Amino acid sequence: MARNNSRILPGFSLTLGYTMFYLSVLVLVPIAACFVRAGQLSAHEFWSAVWTERARAAYLLTFGSSLVAALVNVVLGALIAWVLVRYSFPGKRLIDSLVDLPLALPTAVGGLVYASLYVKSGWLGRYLVPLGIQGAYTRLGIVLVLVFVGLPFMVRAVQPVLEDLDAEEEEASSSLGATRFQTFRHVILPALYPAIITGFALAFARSVGEYGSVVFISGNMPFRTEIAPILIVARLEEFAYGEATAIAVVLLLISLGMLILINLLESWTRRHAA
Numbered sequence: 001m002a003r004n005n006s007r008i009l010p011g012f013s014l015t016l017g018y019t020m021f022y023l024s025v026l027v028l029v030p031i032a033a034c035f036v037r038a039g040q041l042s043a044h045e046f047w048s049a050v051w052t053e054r055a056r057a058a059y060l061l062t063f064g065s066s067l068v069a070a071l072v073n074v075v076l077g078a079l080i081a082w083v084l085v086r087y088s089f090p091g092k093r094l095i096d097s098l099v100d101l102p103l104a105l106p107t108a109v110g111g112l113v114y115a116s117l118y119v120k121s122g123w124l125g126r127y128l129v130p131l132g133i134q135g136a137y138t139r140l141g142i143v144l145v146l147v148f149v150g151l152p153f154m155v156r157a158v159q160p161v162l163e164d165l166d167a168e169e170e171e172a173s174s175s176l177g178a179t180r181f182q183t184f185r186h187v188i189l190p191a192l193y194p195a196i197i198t199g200f201a202l203a204f205a206r207s208v209g210e211y212g213s214v215v216f217i218s219g220n221m222p223f224r225t226e227i228a229p230i231l232i233v234a235r236l237e238e239f240a241y242g243e244a245t246a247i248a249v250v251l252l253l254i255s256l257g258m259l260i261l262i263n264l265l266e267s268w269t270r271r272h273a274a
Helices: 001-007 014-040 043-050 053-086 094-097 105-118 125-131 139-164 167-175 180-208 229-236 241-273
Strands: none
Touching: 014 167, 014 241, 043 241, 053 139, 053 180, 053 229, 105 125, 105 139, 139 180, 167 180, 167 229, 180 241, 229 241
16 A cells, blocks of 8 residues: 555655654643653542542533534534535525634634523524523533534534435436335435434534633533533643543543444444445
């Protein structure tokens, strides 16, 4: 493989070397430093830092809200991608561009906007709060901002697959007497499974590491609206660097394990869809 690539791409060894160097500097070295710093704690100190009641509540909220937001993005993202691909309407290009807005907009700005909208005196909060729907400084607010930051990943994962689908297969299904729902379920949906799982994984990973938007809308209340990244910052502000690093290692290991599981599921889906 390396010999073939070196013939196709001039300077393959040099470019591979630069790639591995920058990958090590930007990813591997910081992760290794995190493990080394956490390894300076004894087993008892490590466990005491990462398994407190406050830490468990933060883990549960972090991964629970990220999972809910990713599932919501599966539905919303697939629907938006379907509309953008299958229909033509005025302003389509504008809406297509707005999908990427969360990627360009600082997440802190998104958090501030959502908080101002859903507080009791906000444009939406003045109508929702009297109905008992609290969107600011609650877990609902956290899910809302995580949906906001993760939506582009789902749309952009599904959209090119929809564009490449062969319309003749849908026409054949219809000619055989299948309803629209049956055509969608048995022809379109199986082709979308790998893209949906990829978009879900990207949205989930993005949500787990989100900090900027959540810190403004959650209220950061321990045991209630405090996510794990905020807890890490709290430990750093207390100069408990070892505890902060230990929590970061747990967060990293759980995230890595879940991403490996999702990638295995994606590979299995691709094999059975082929």
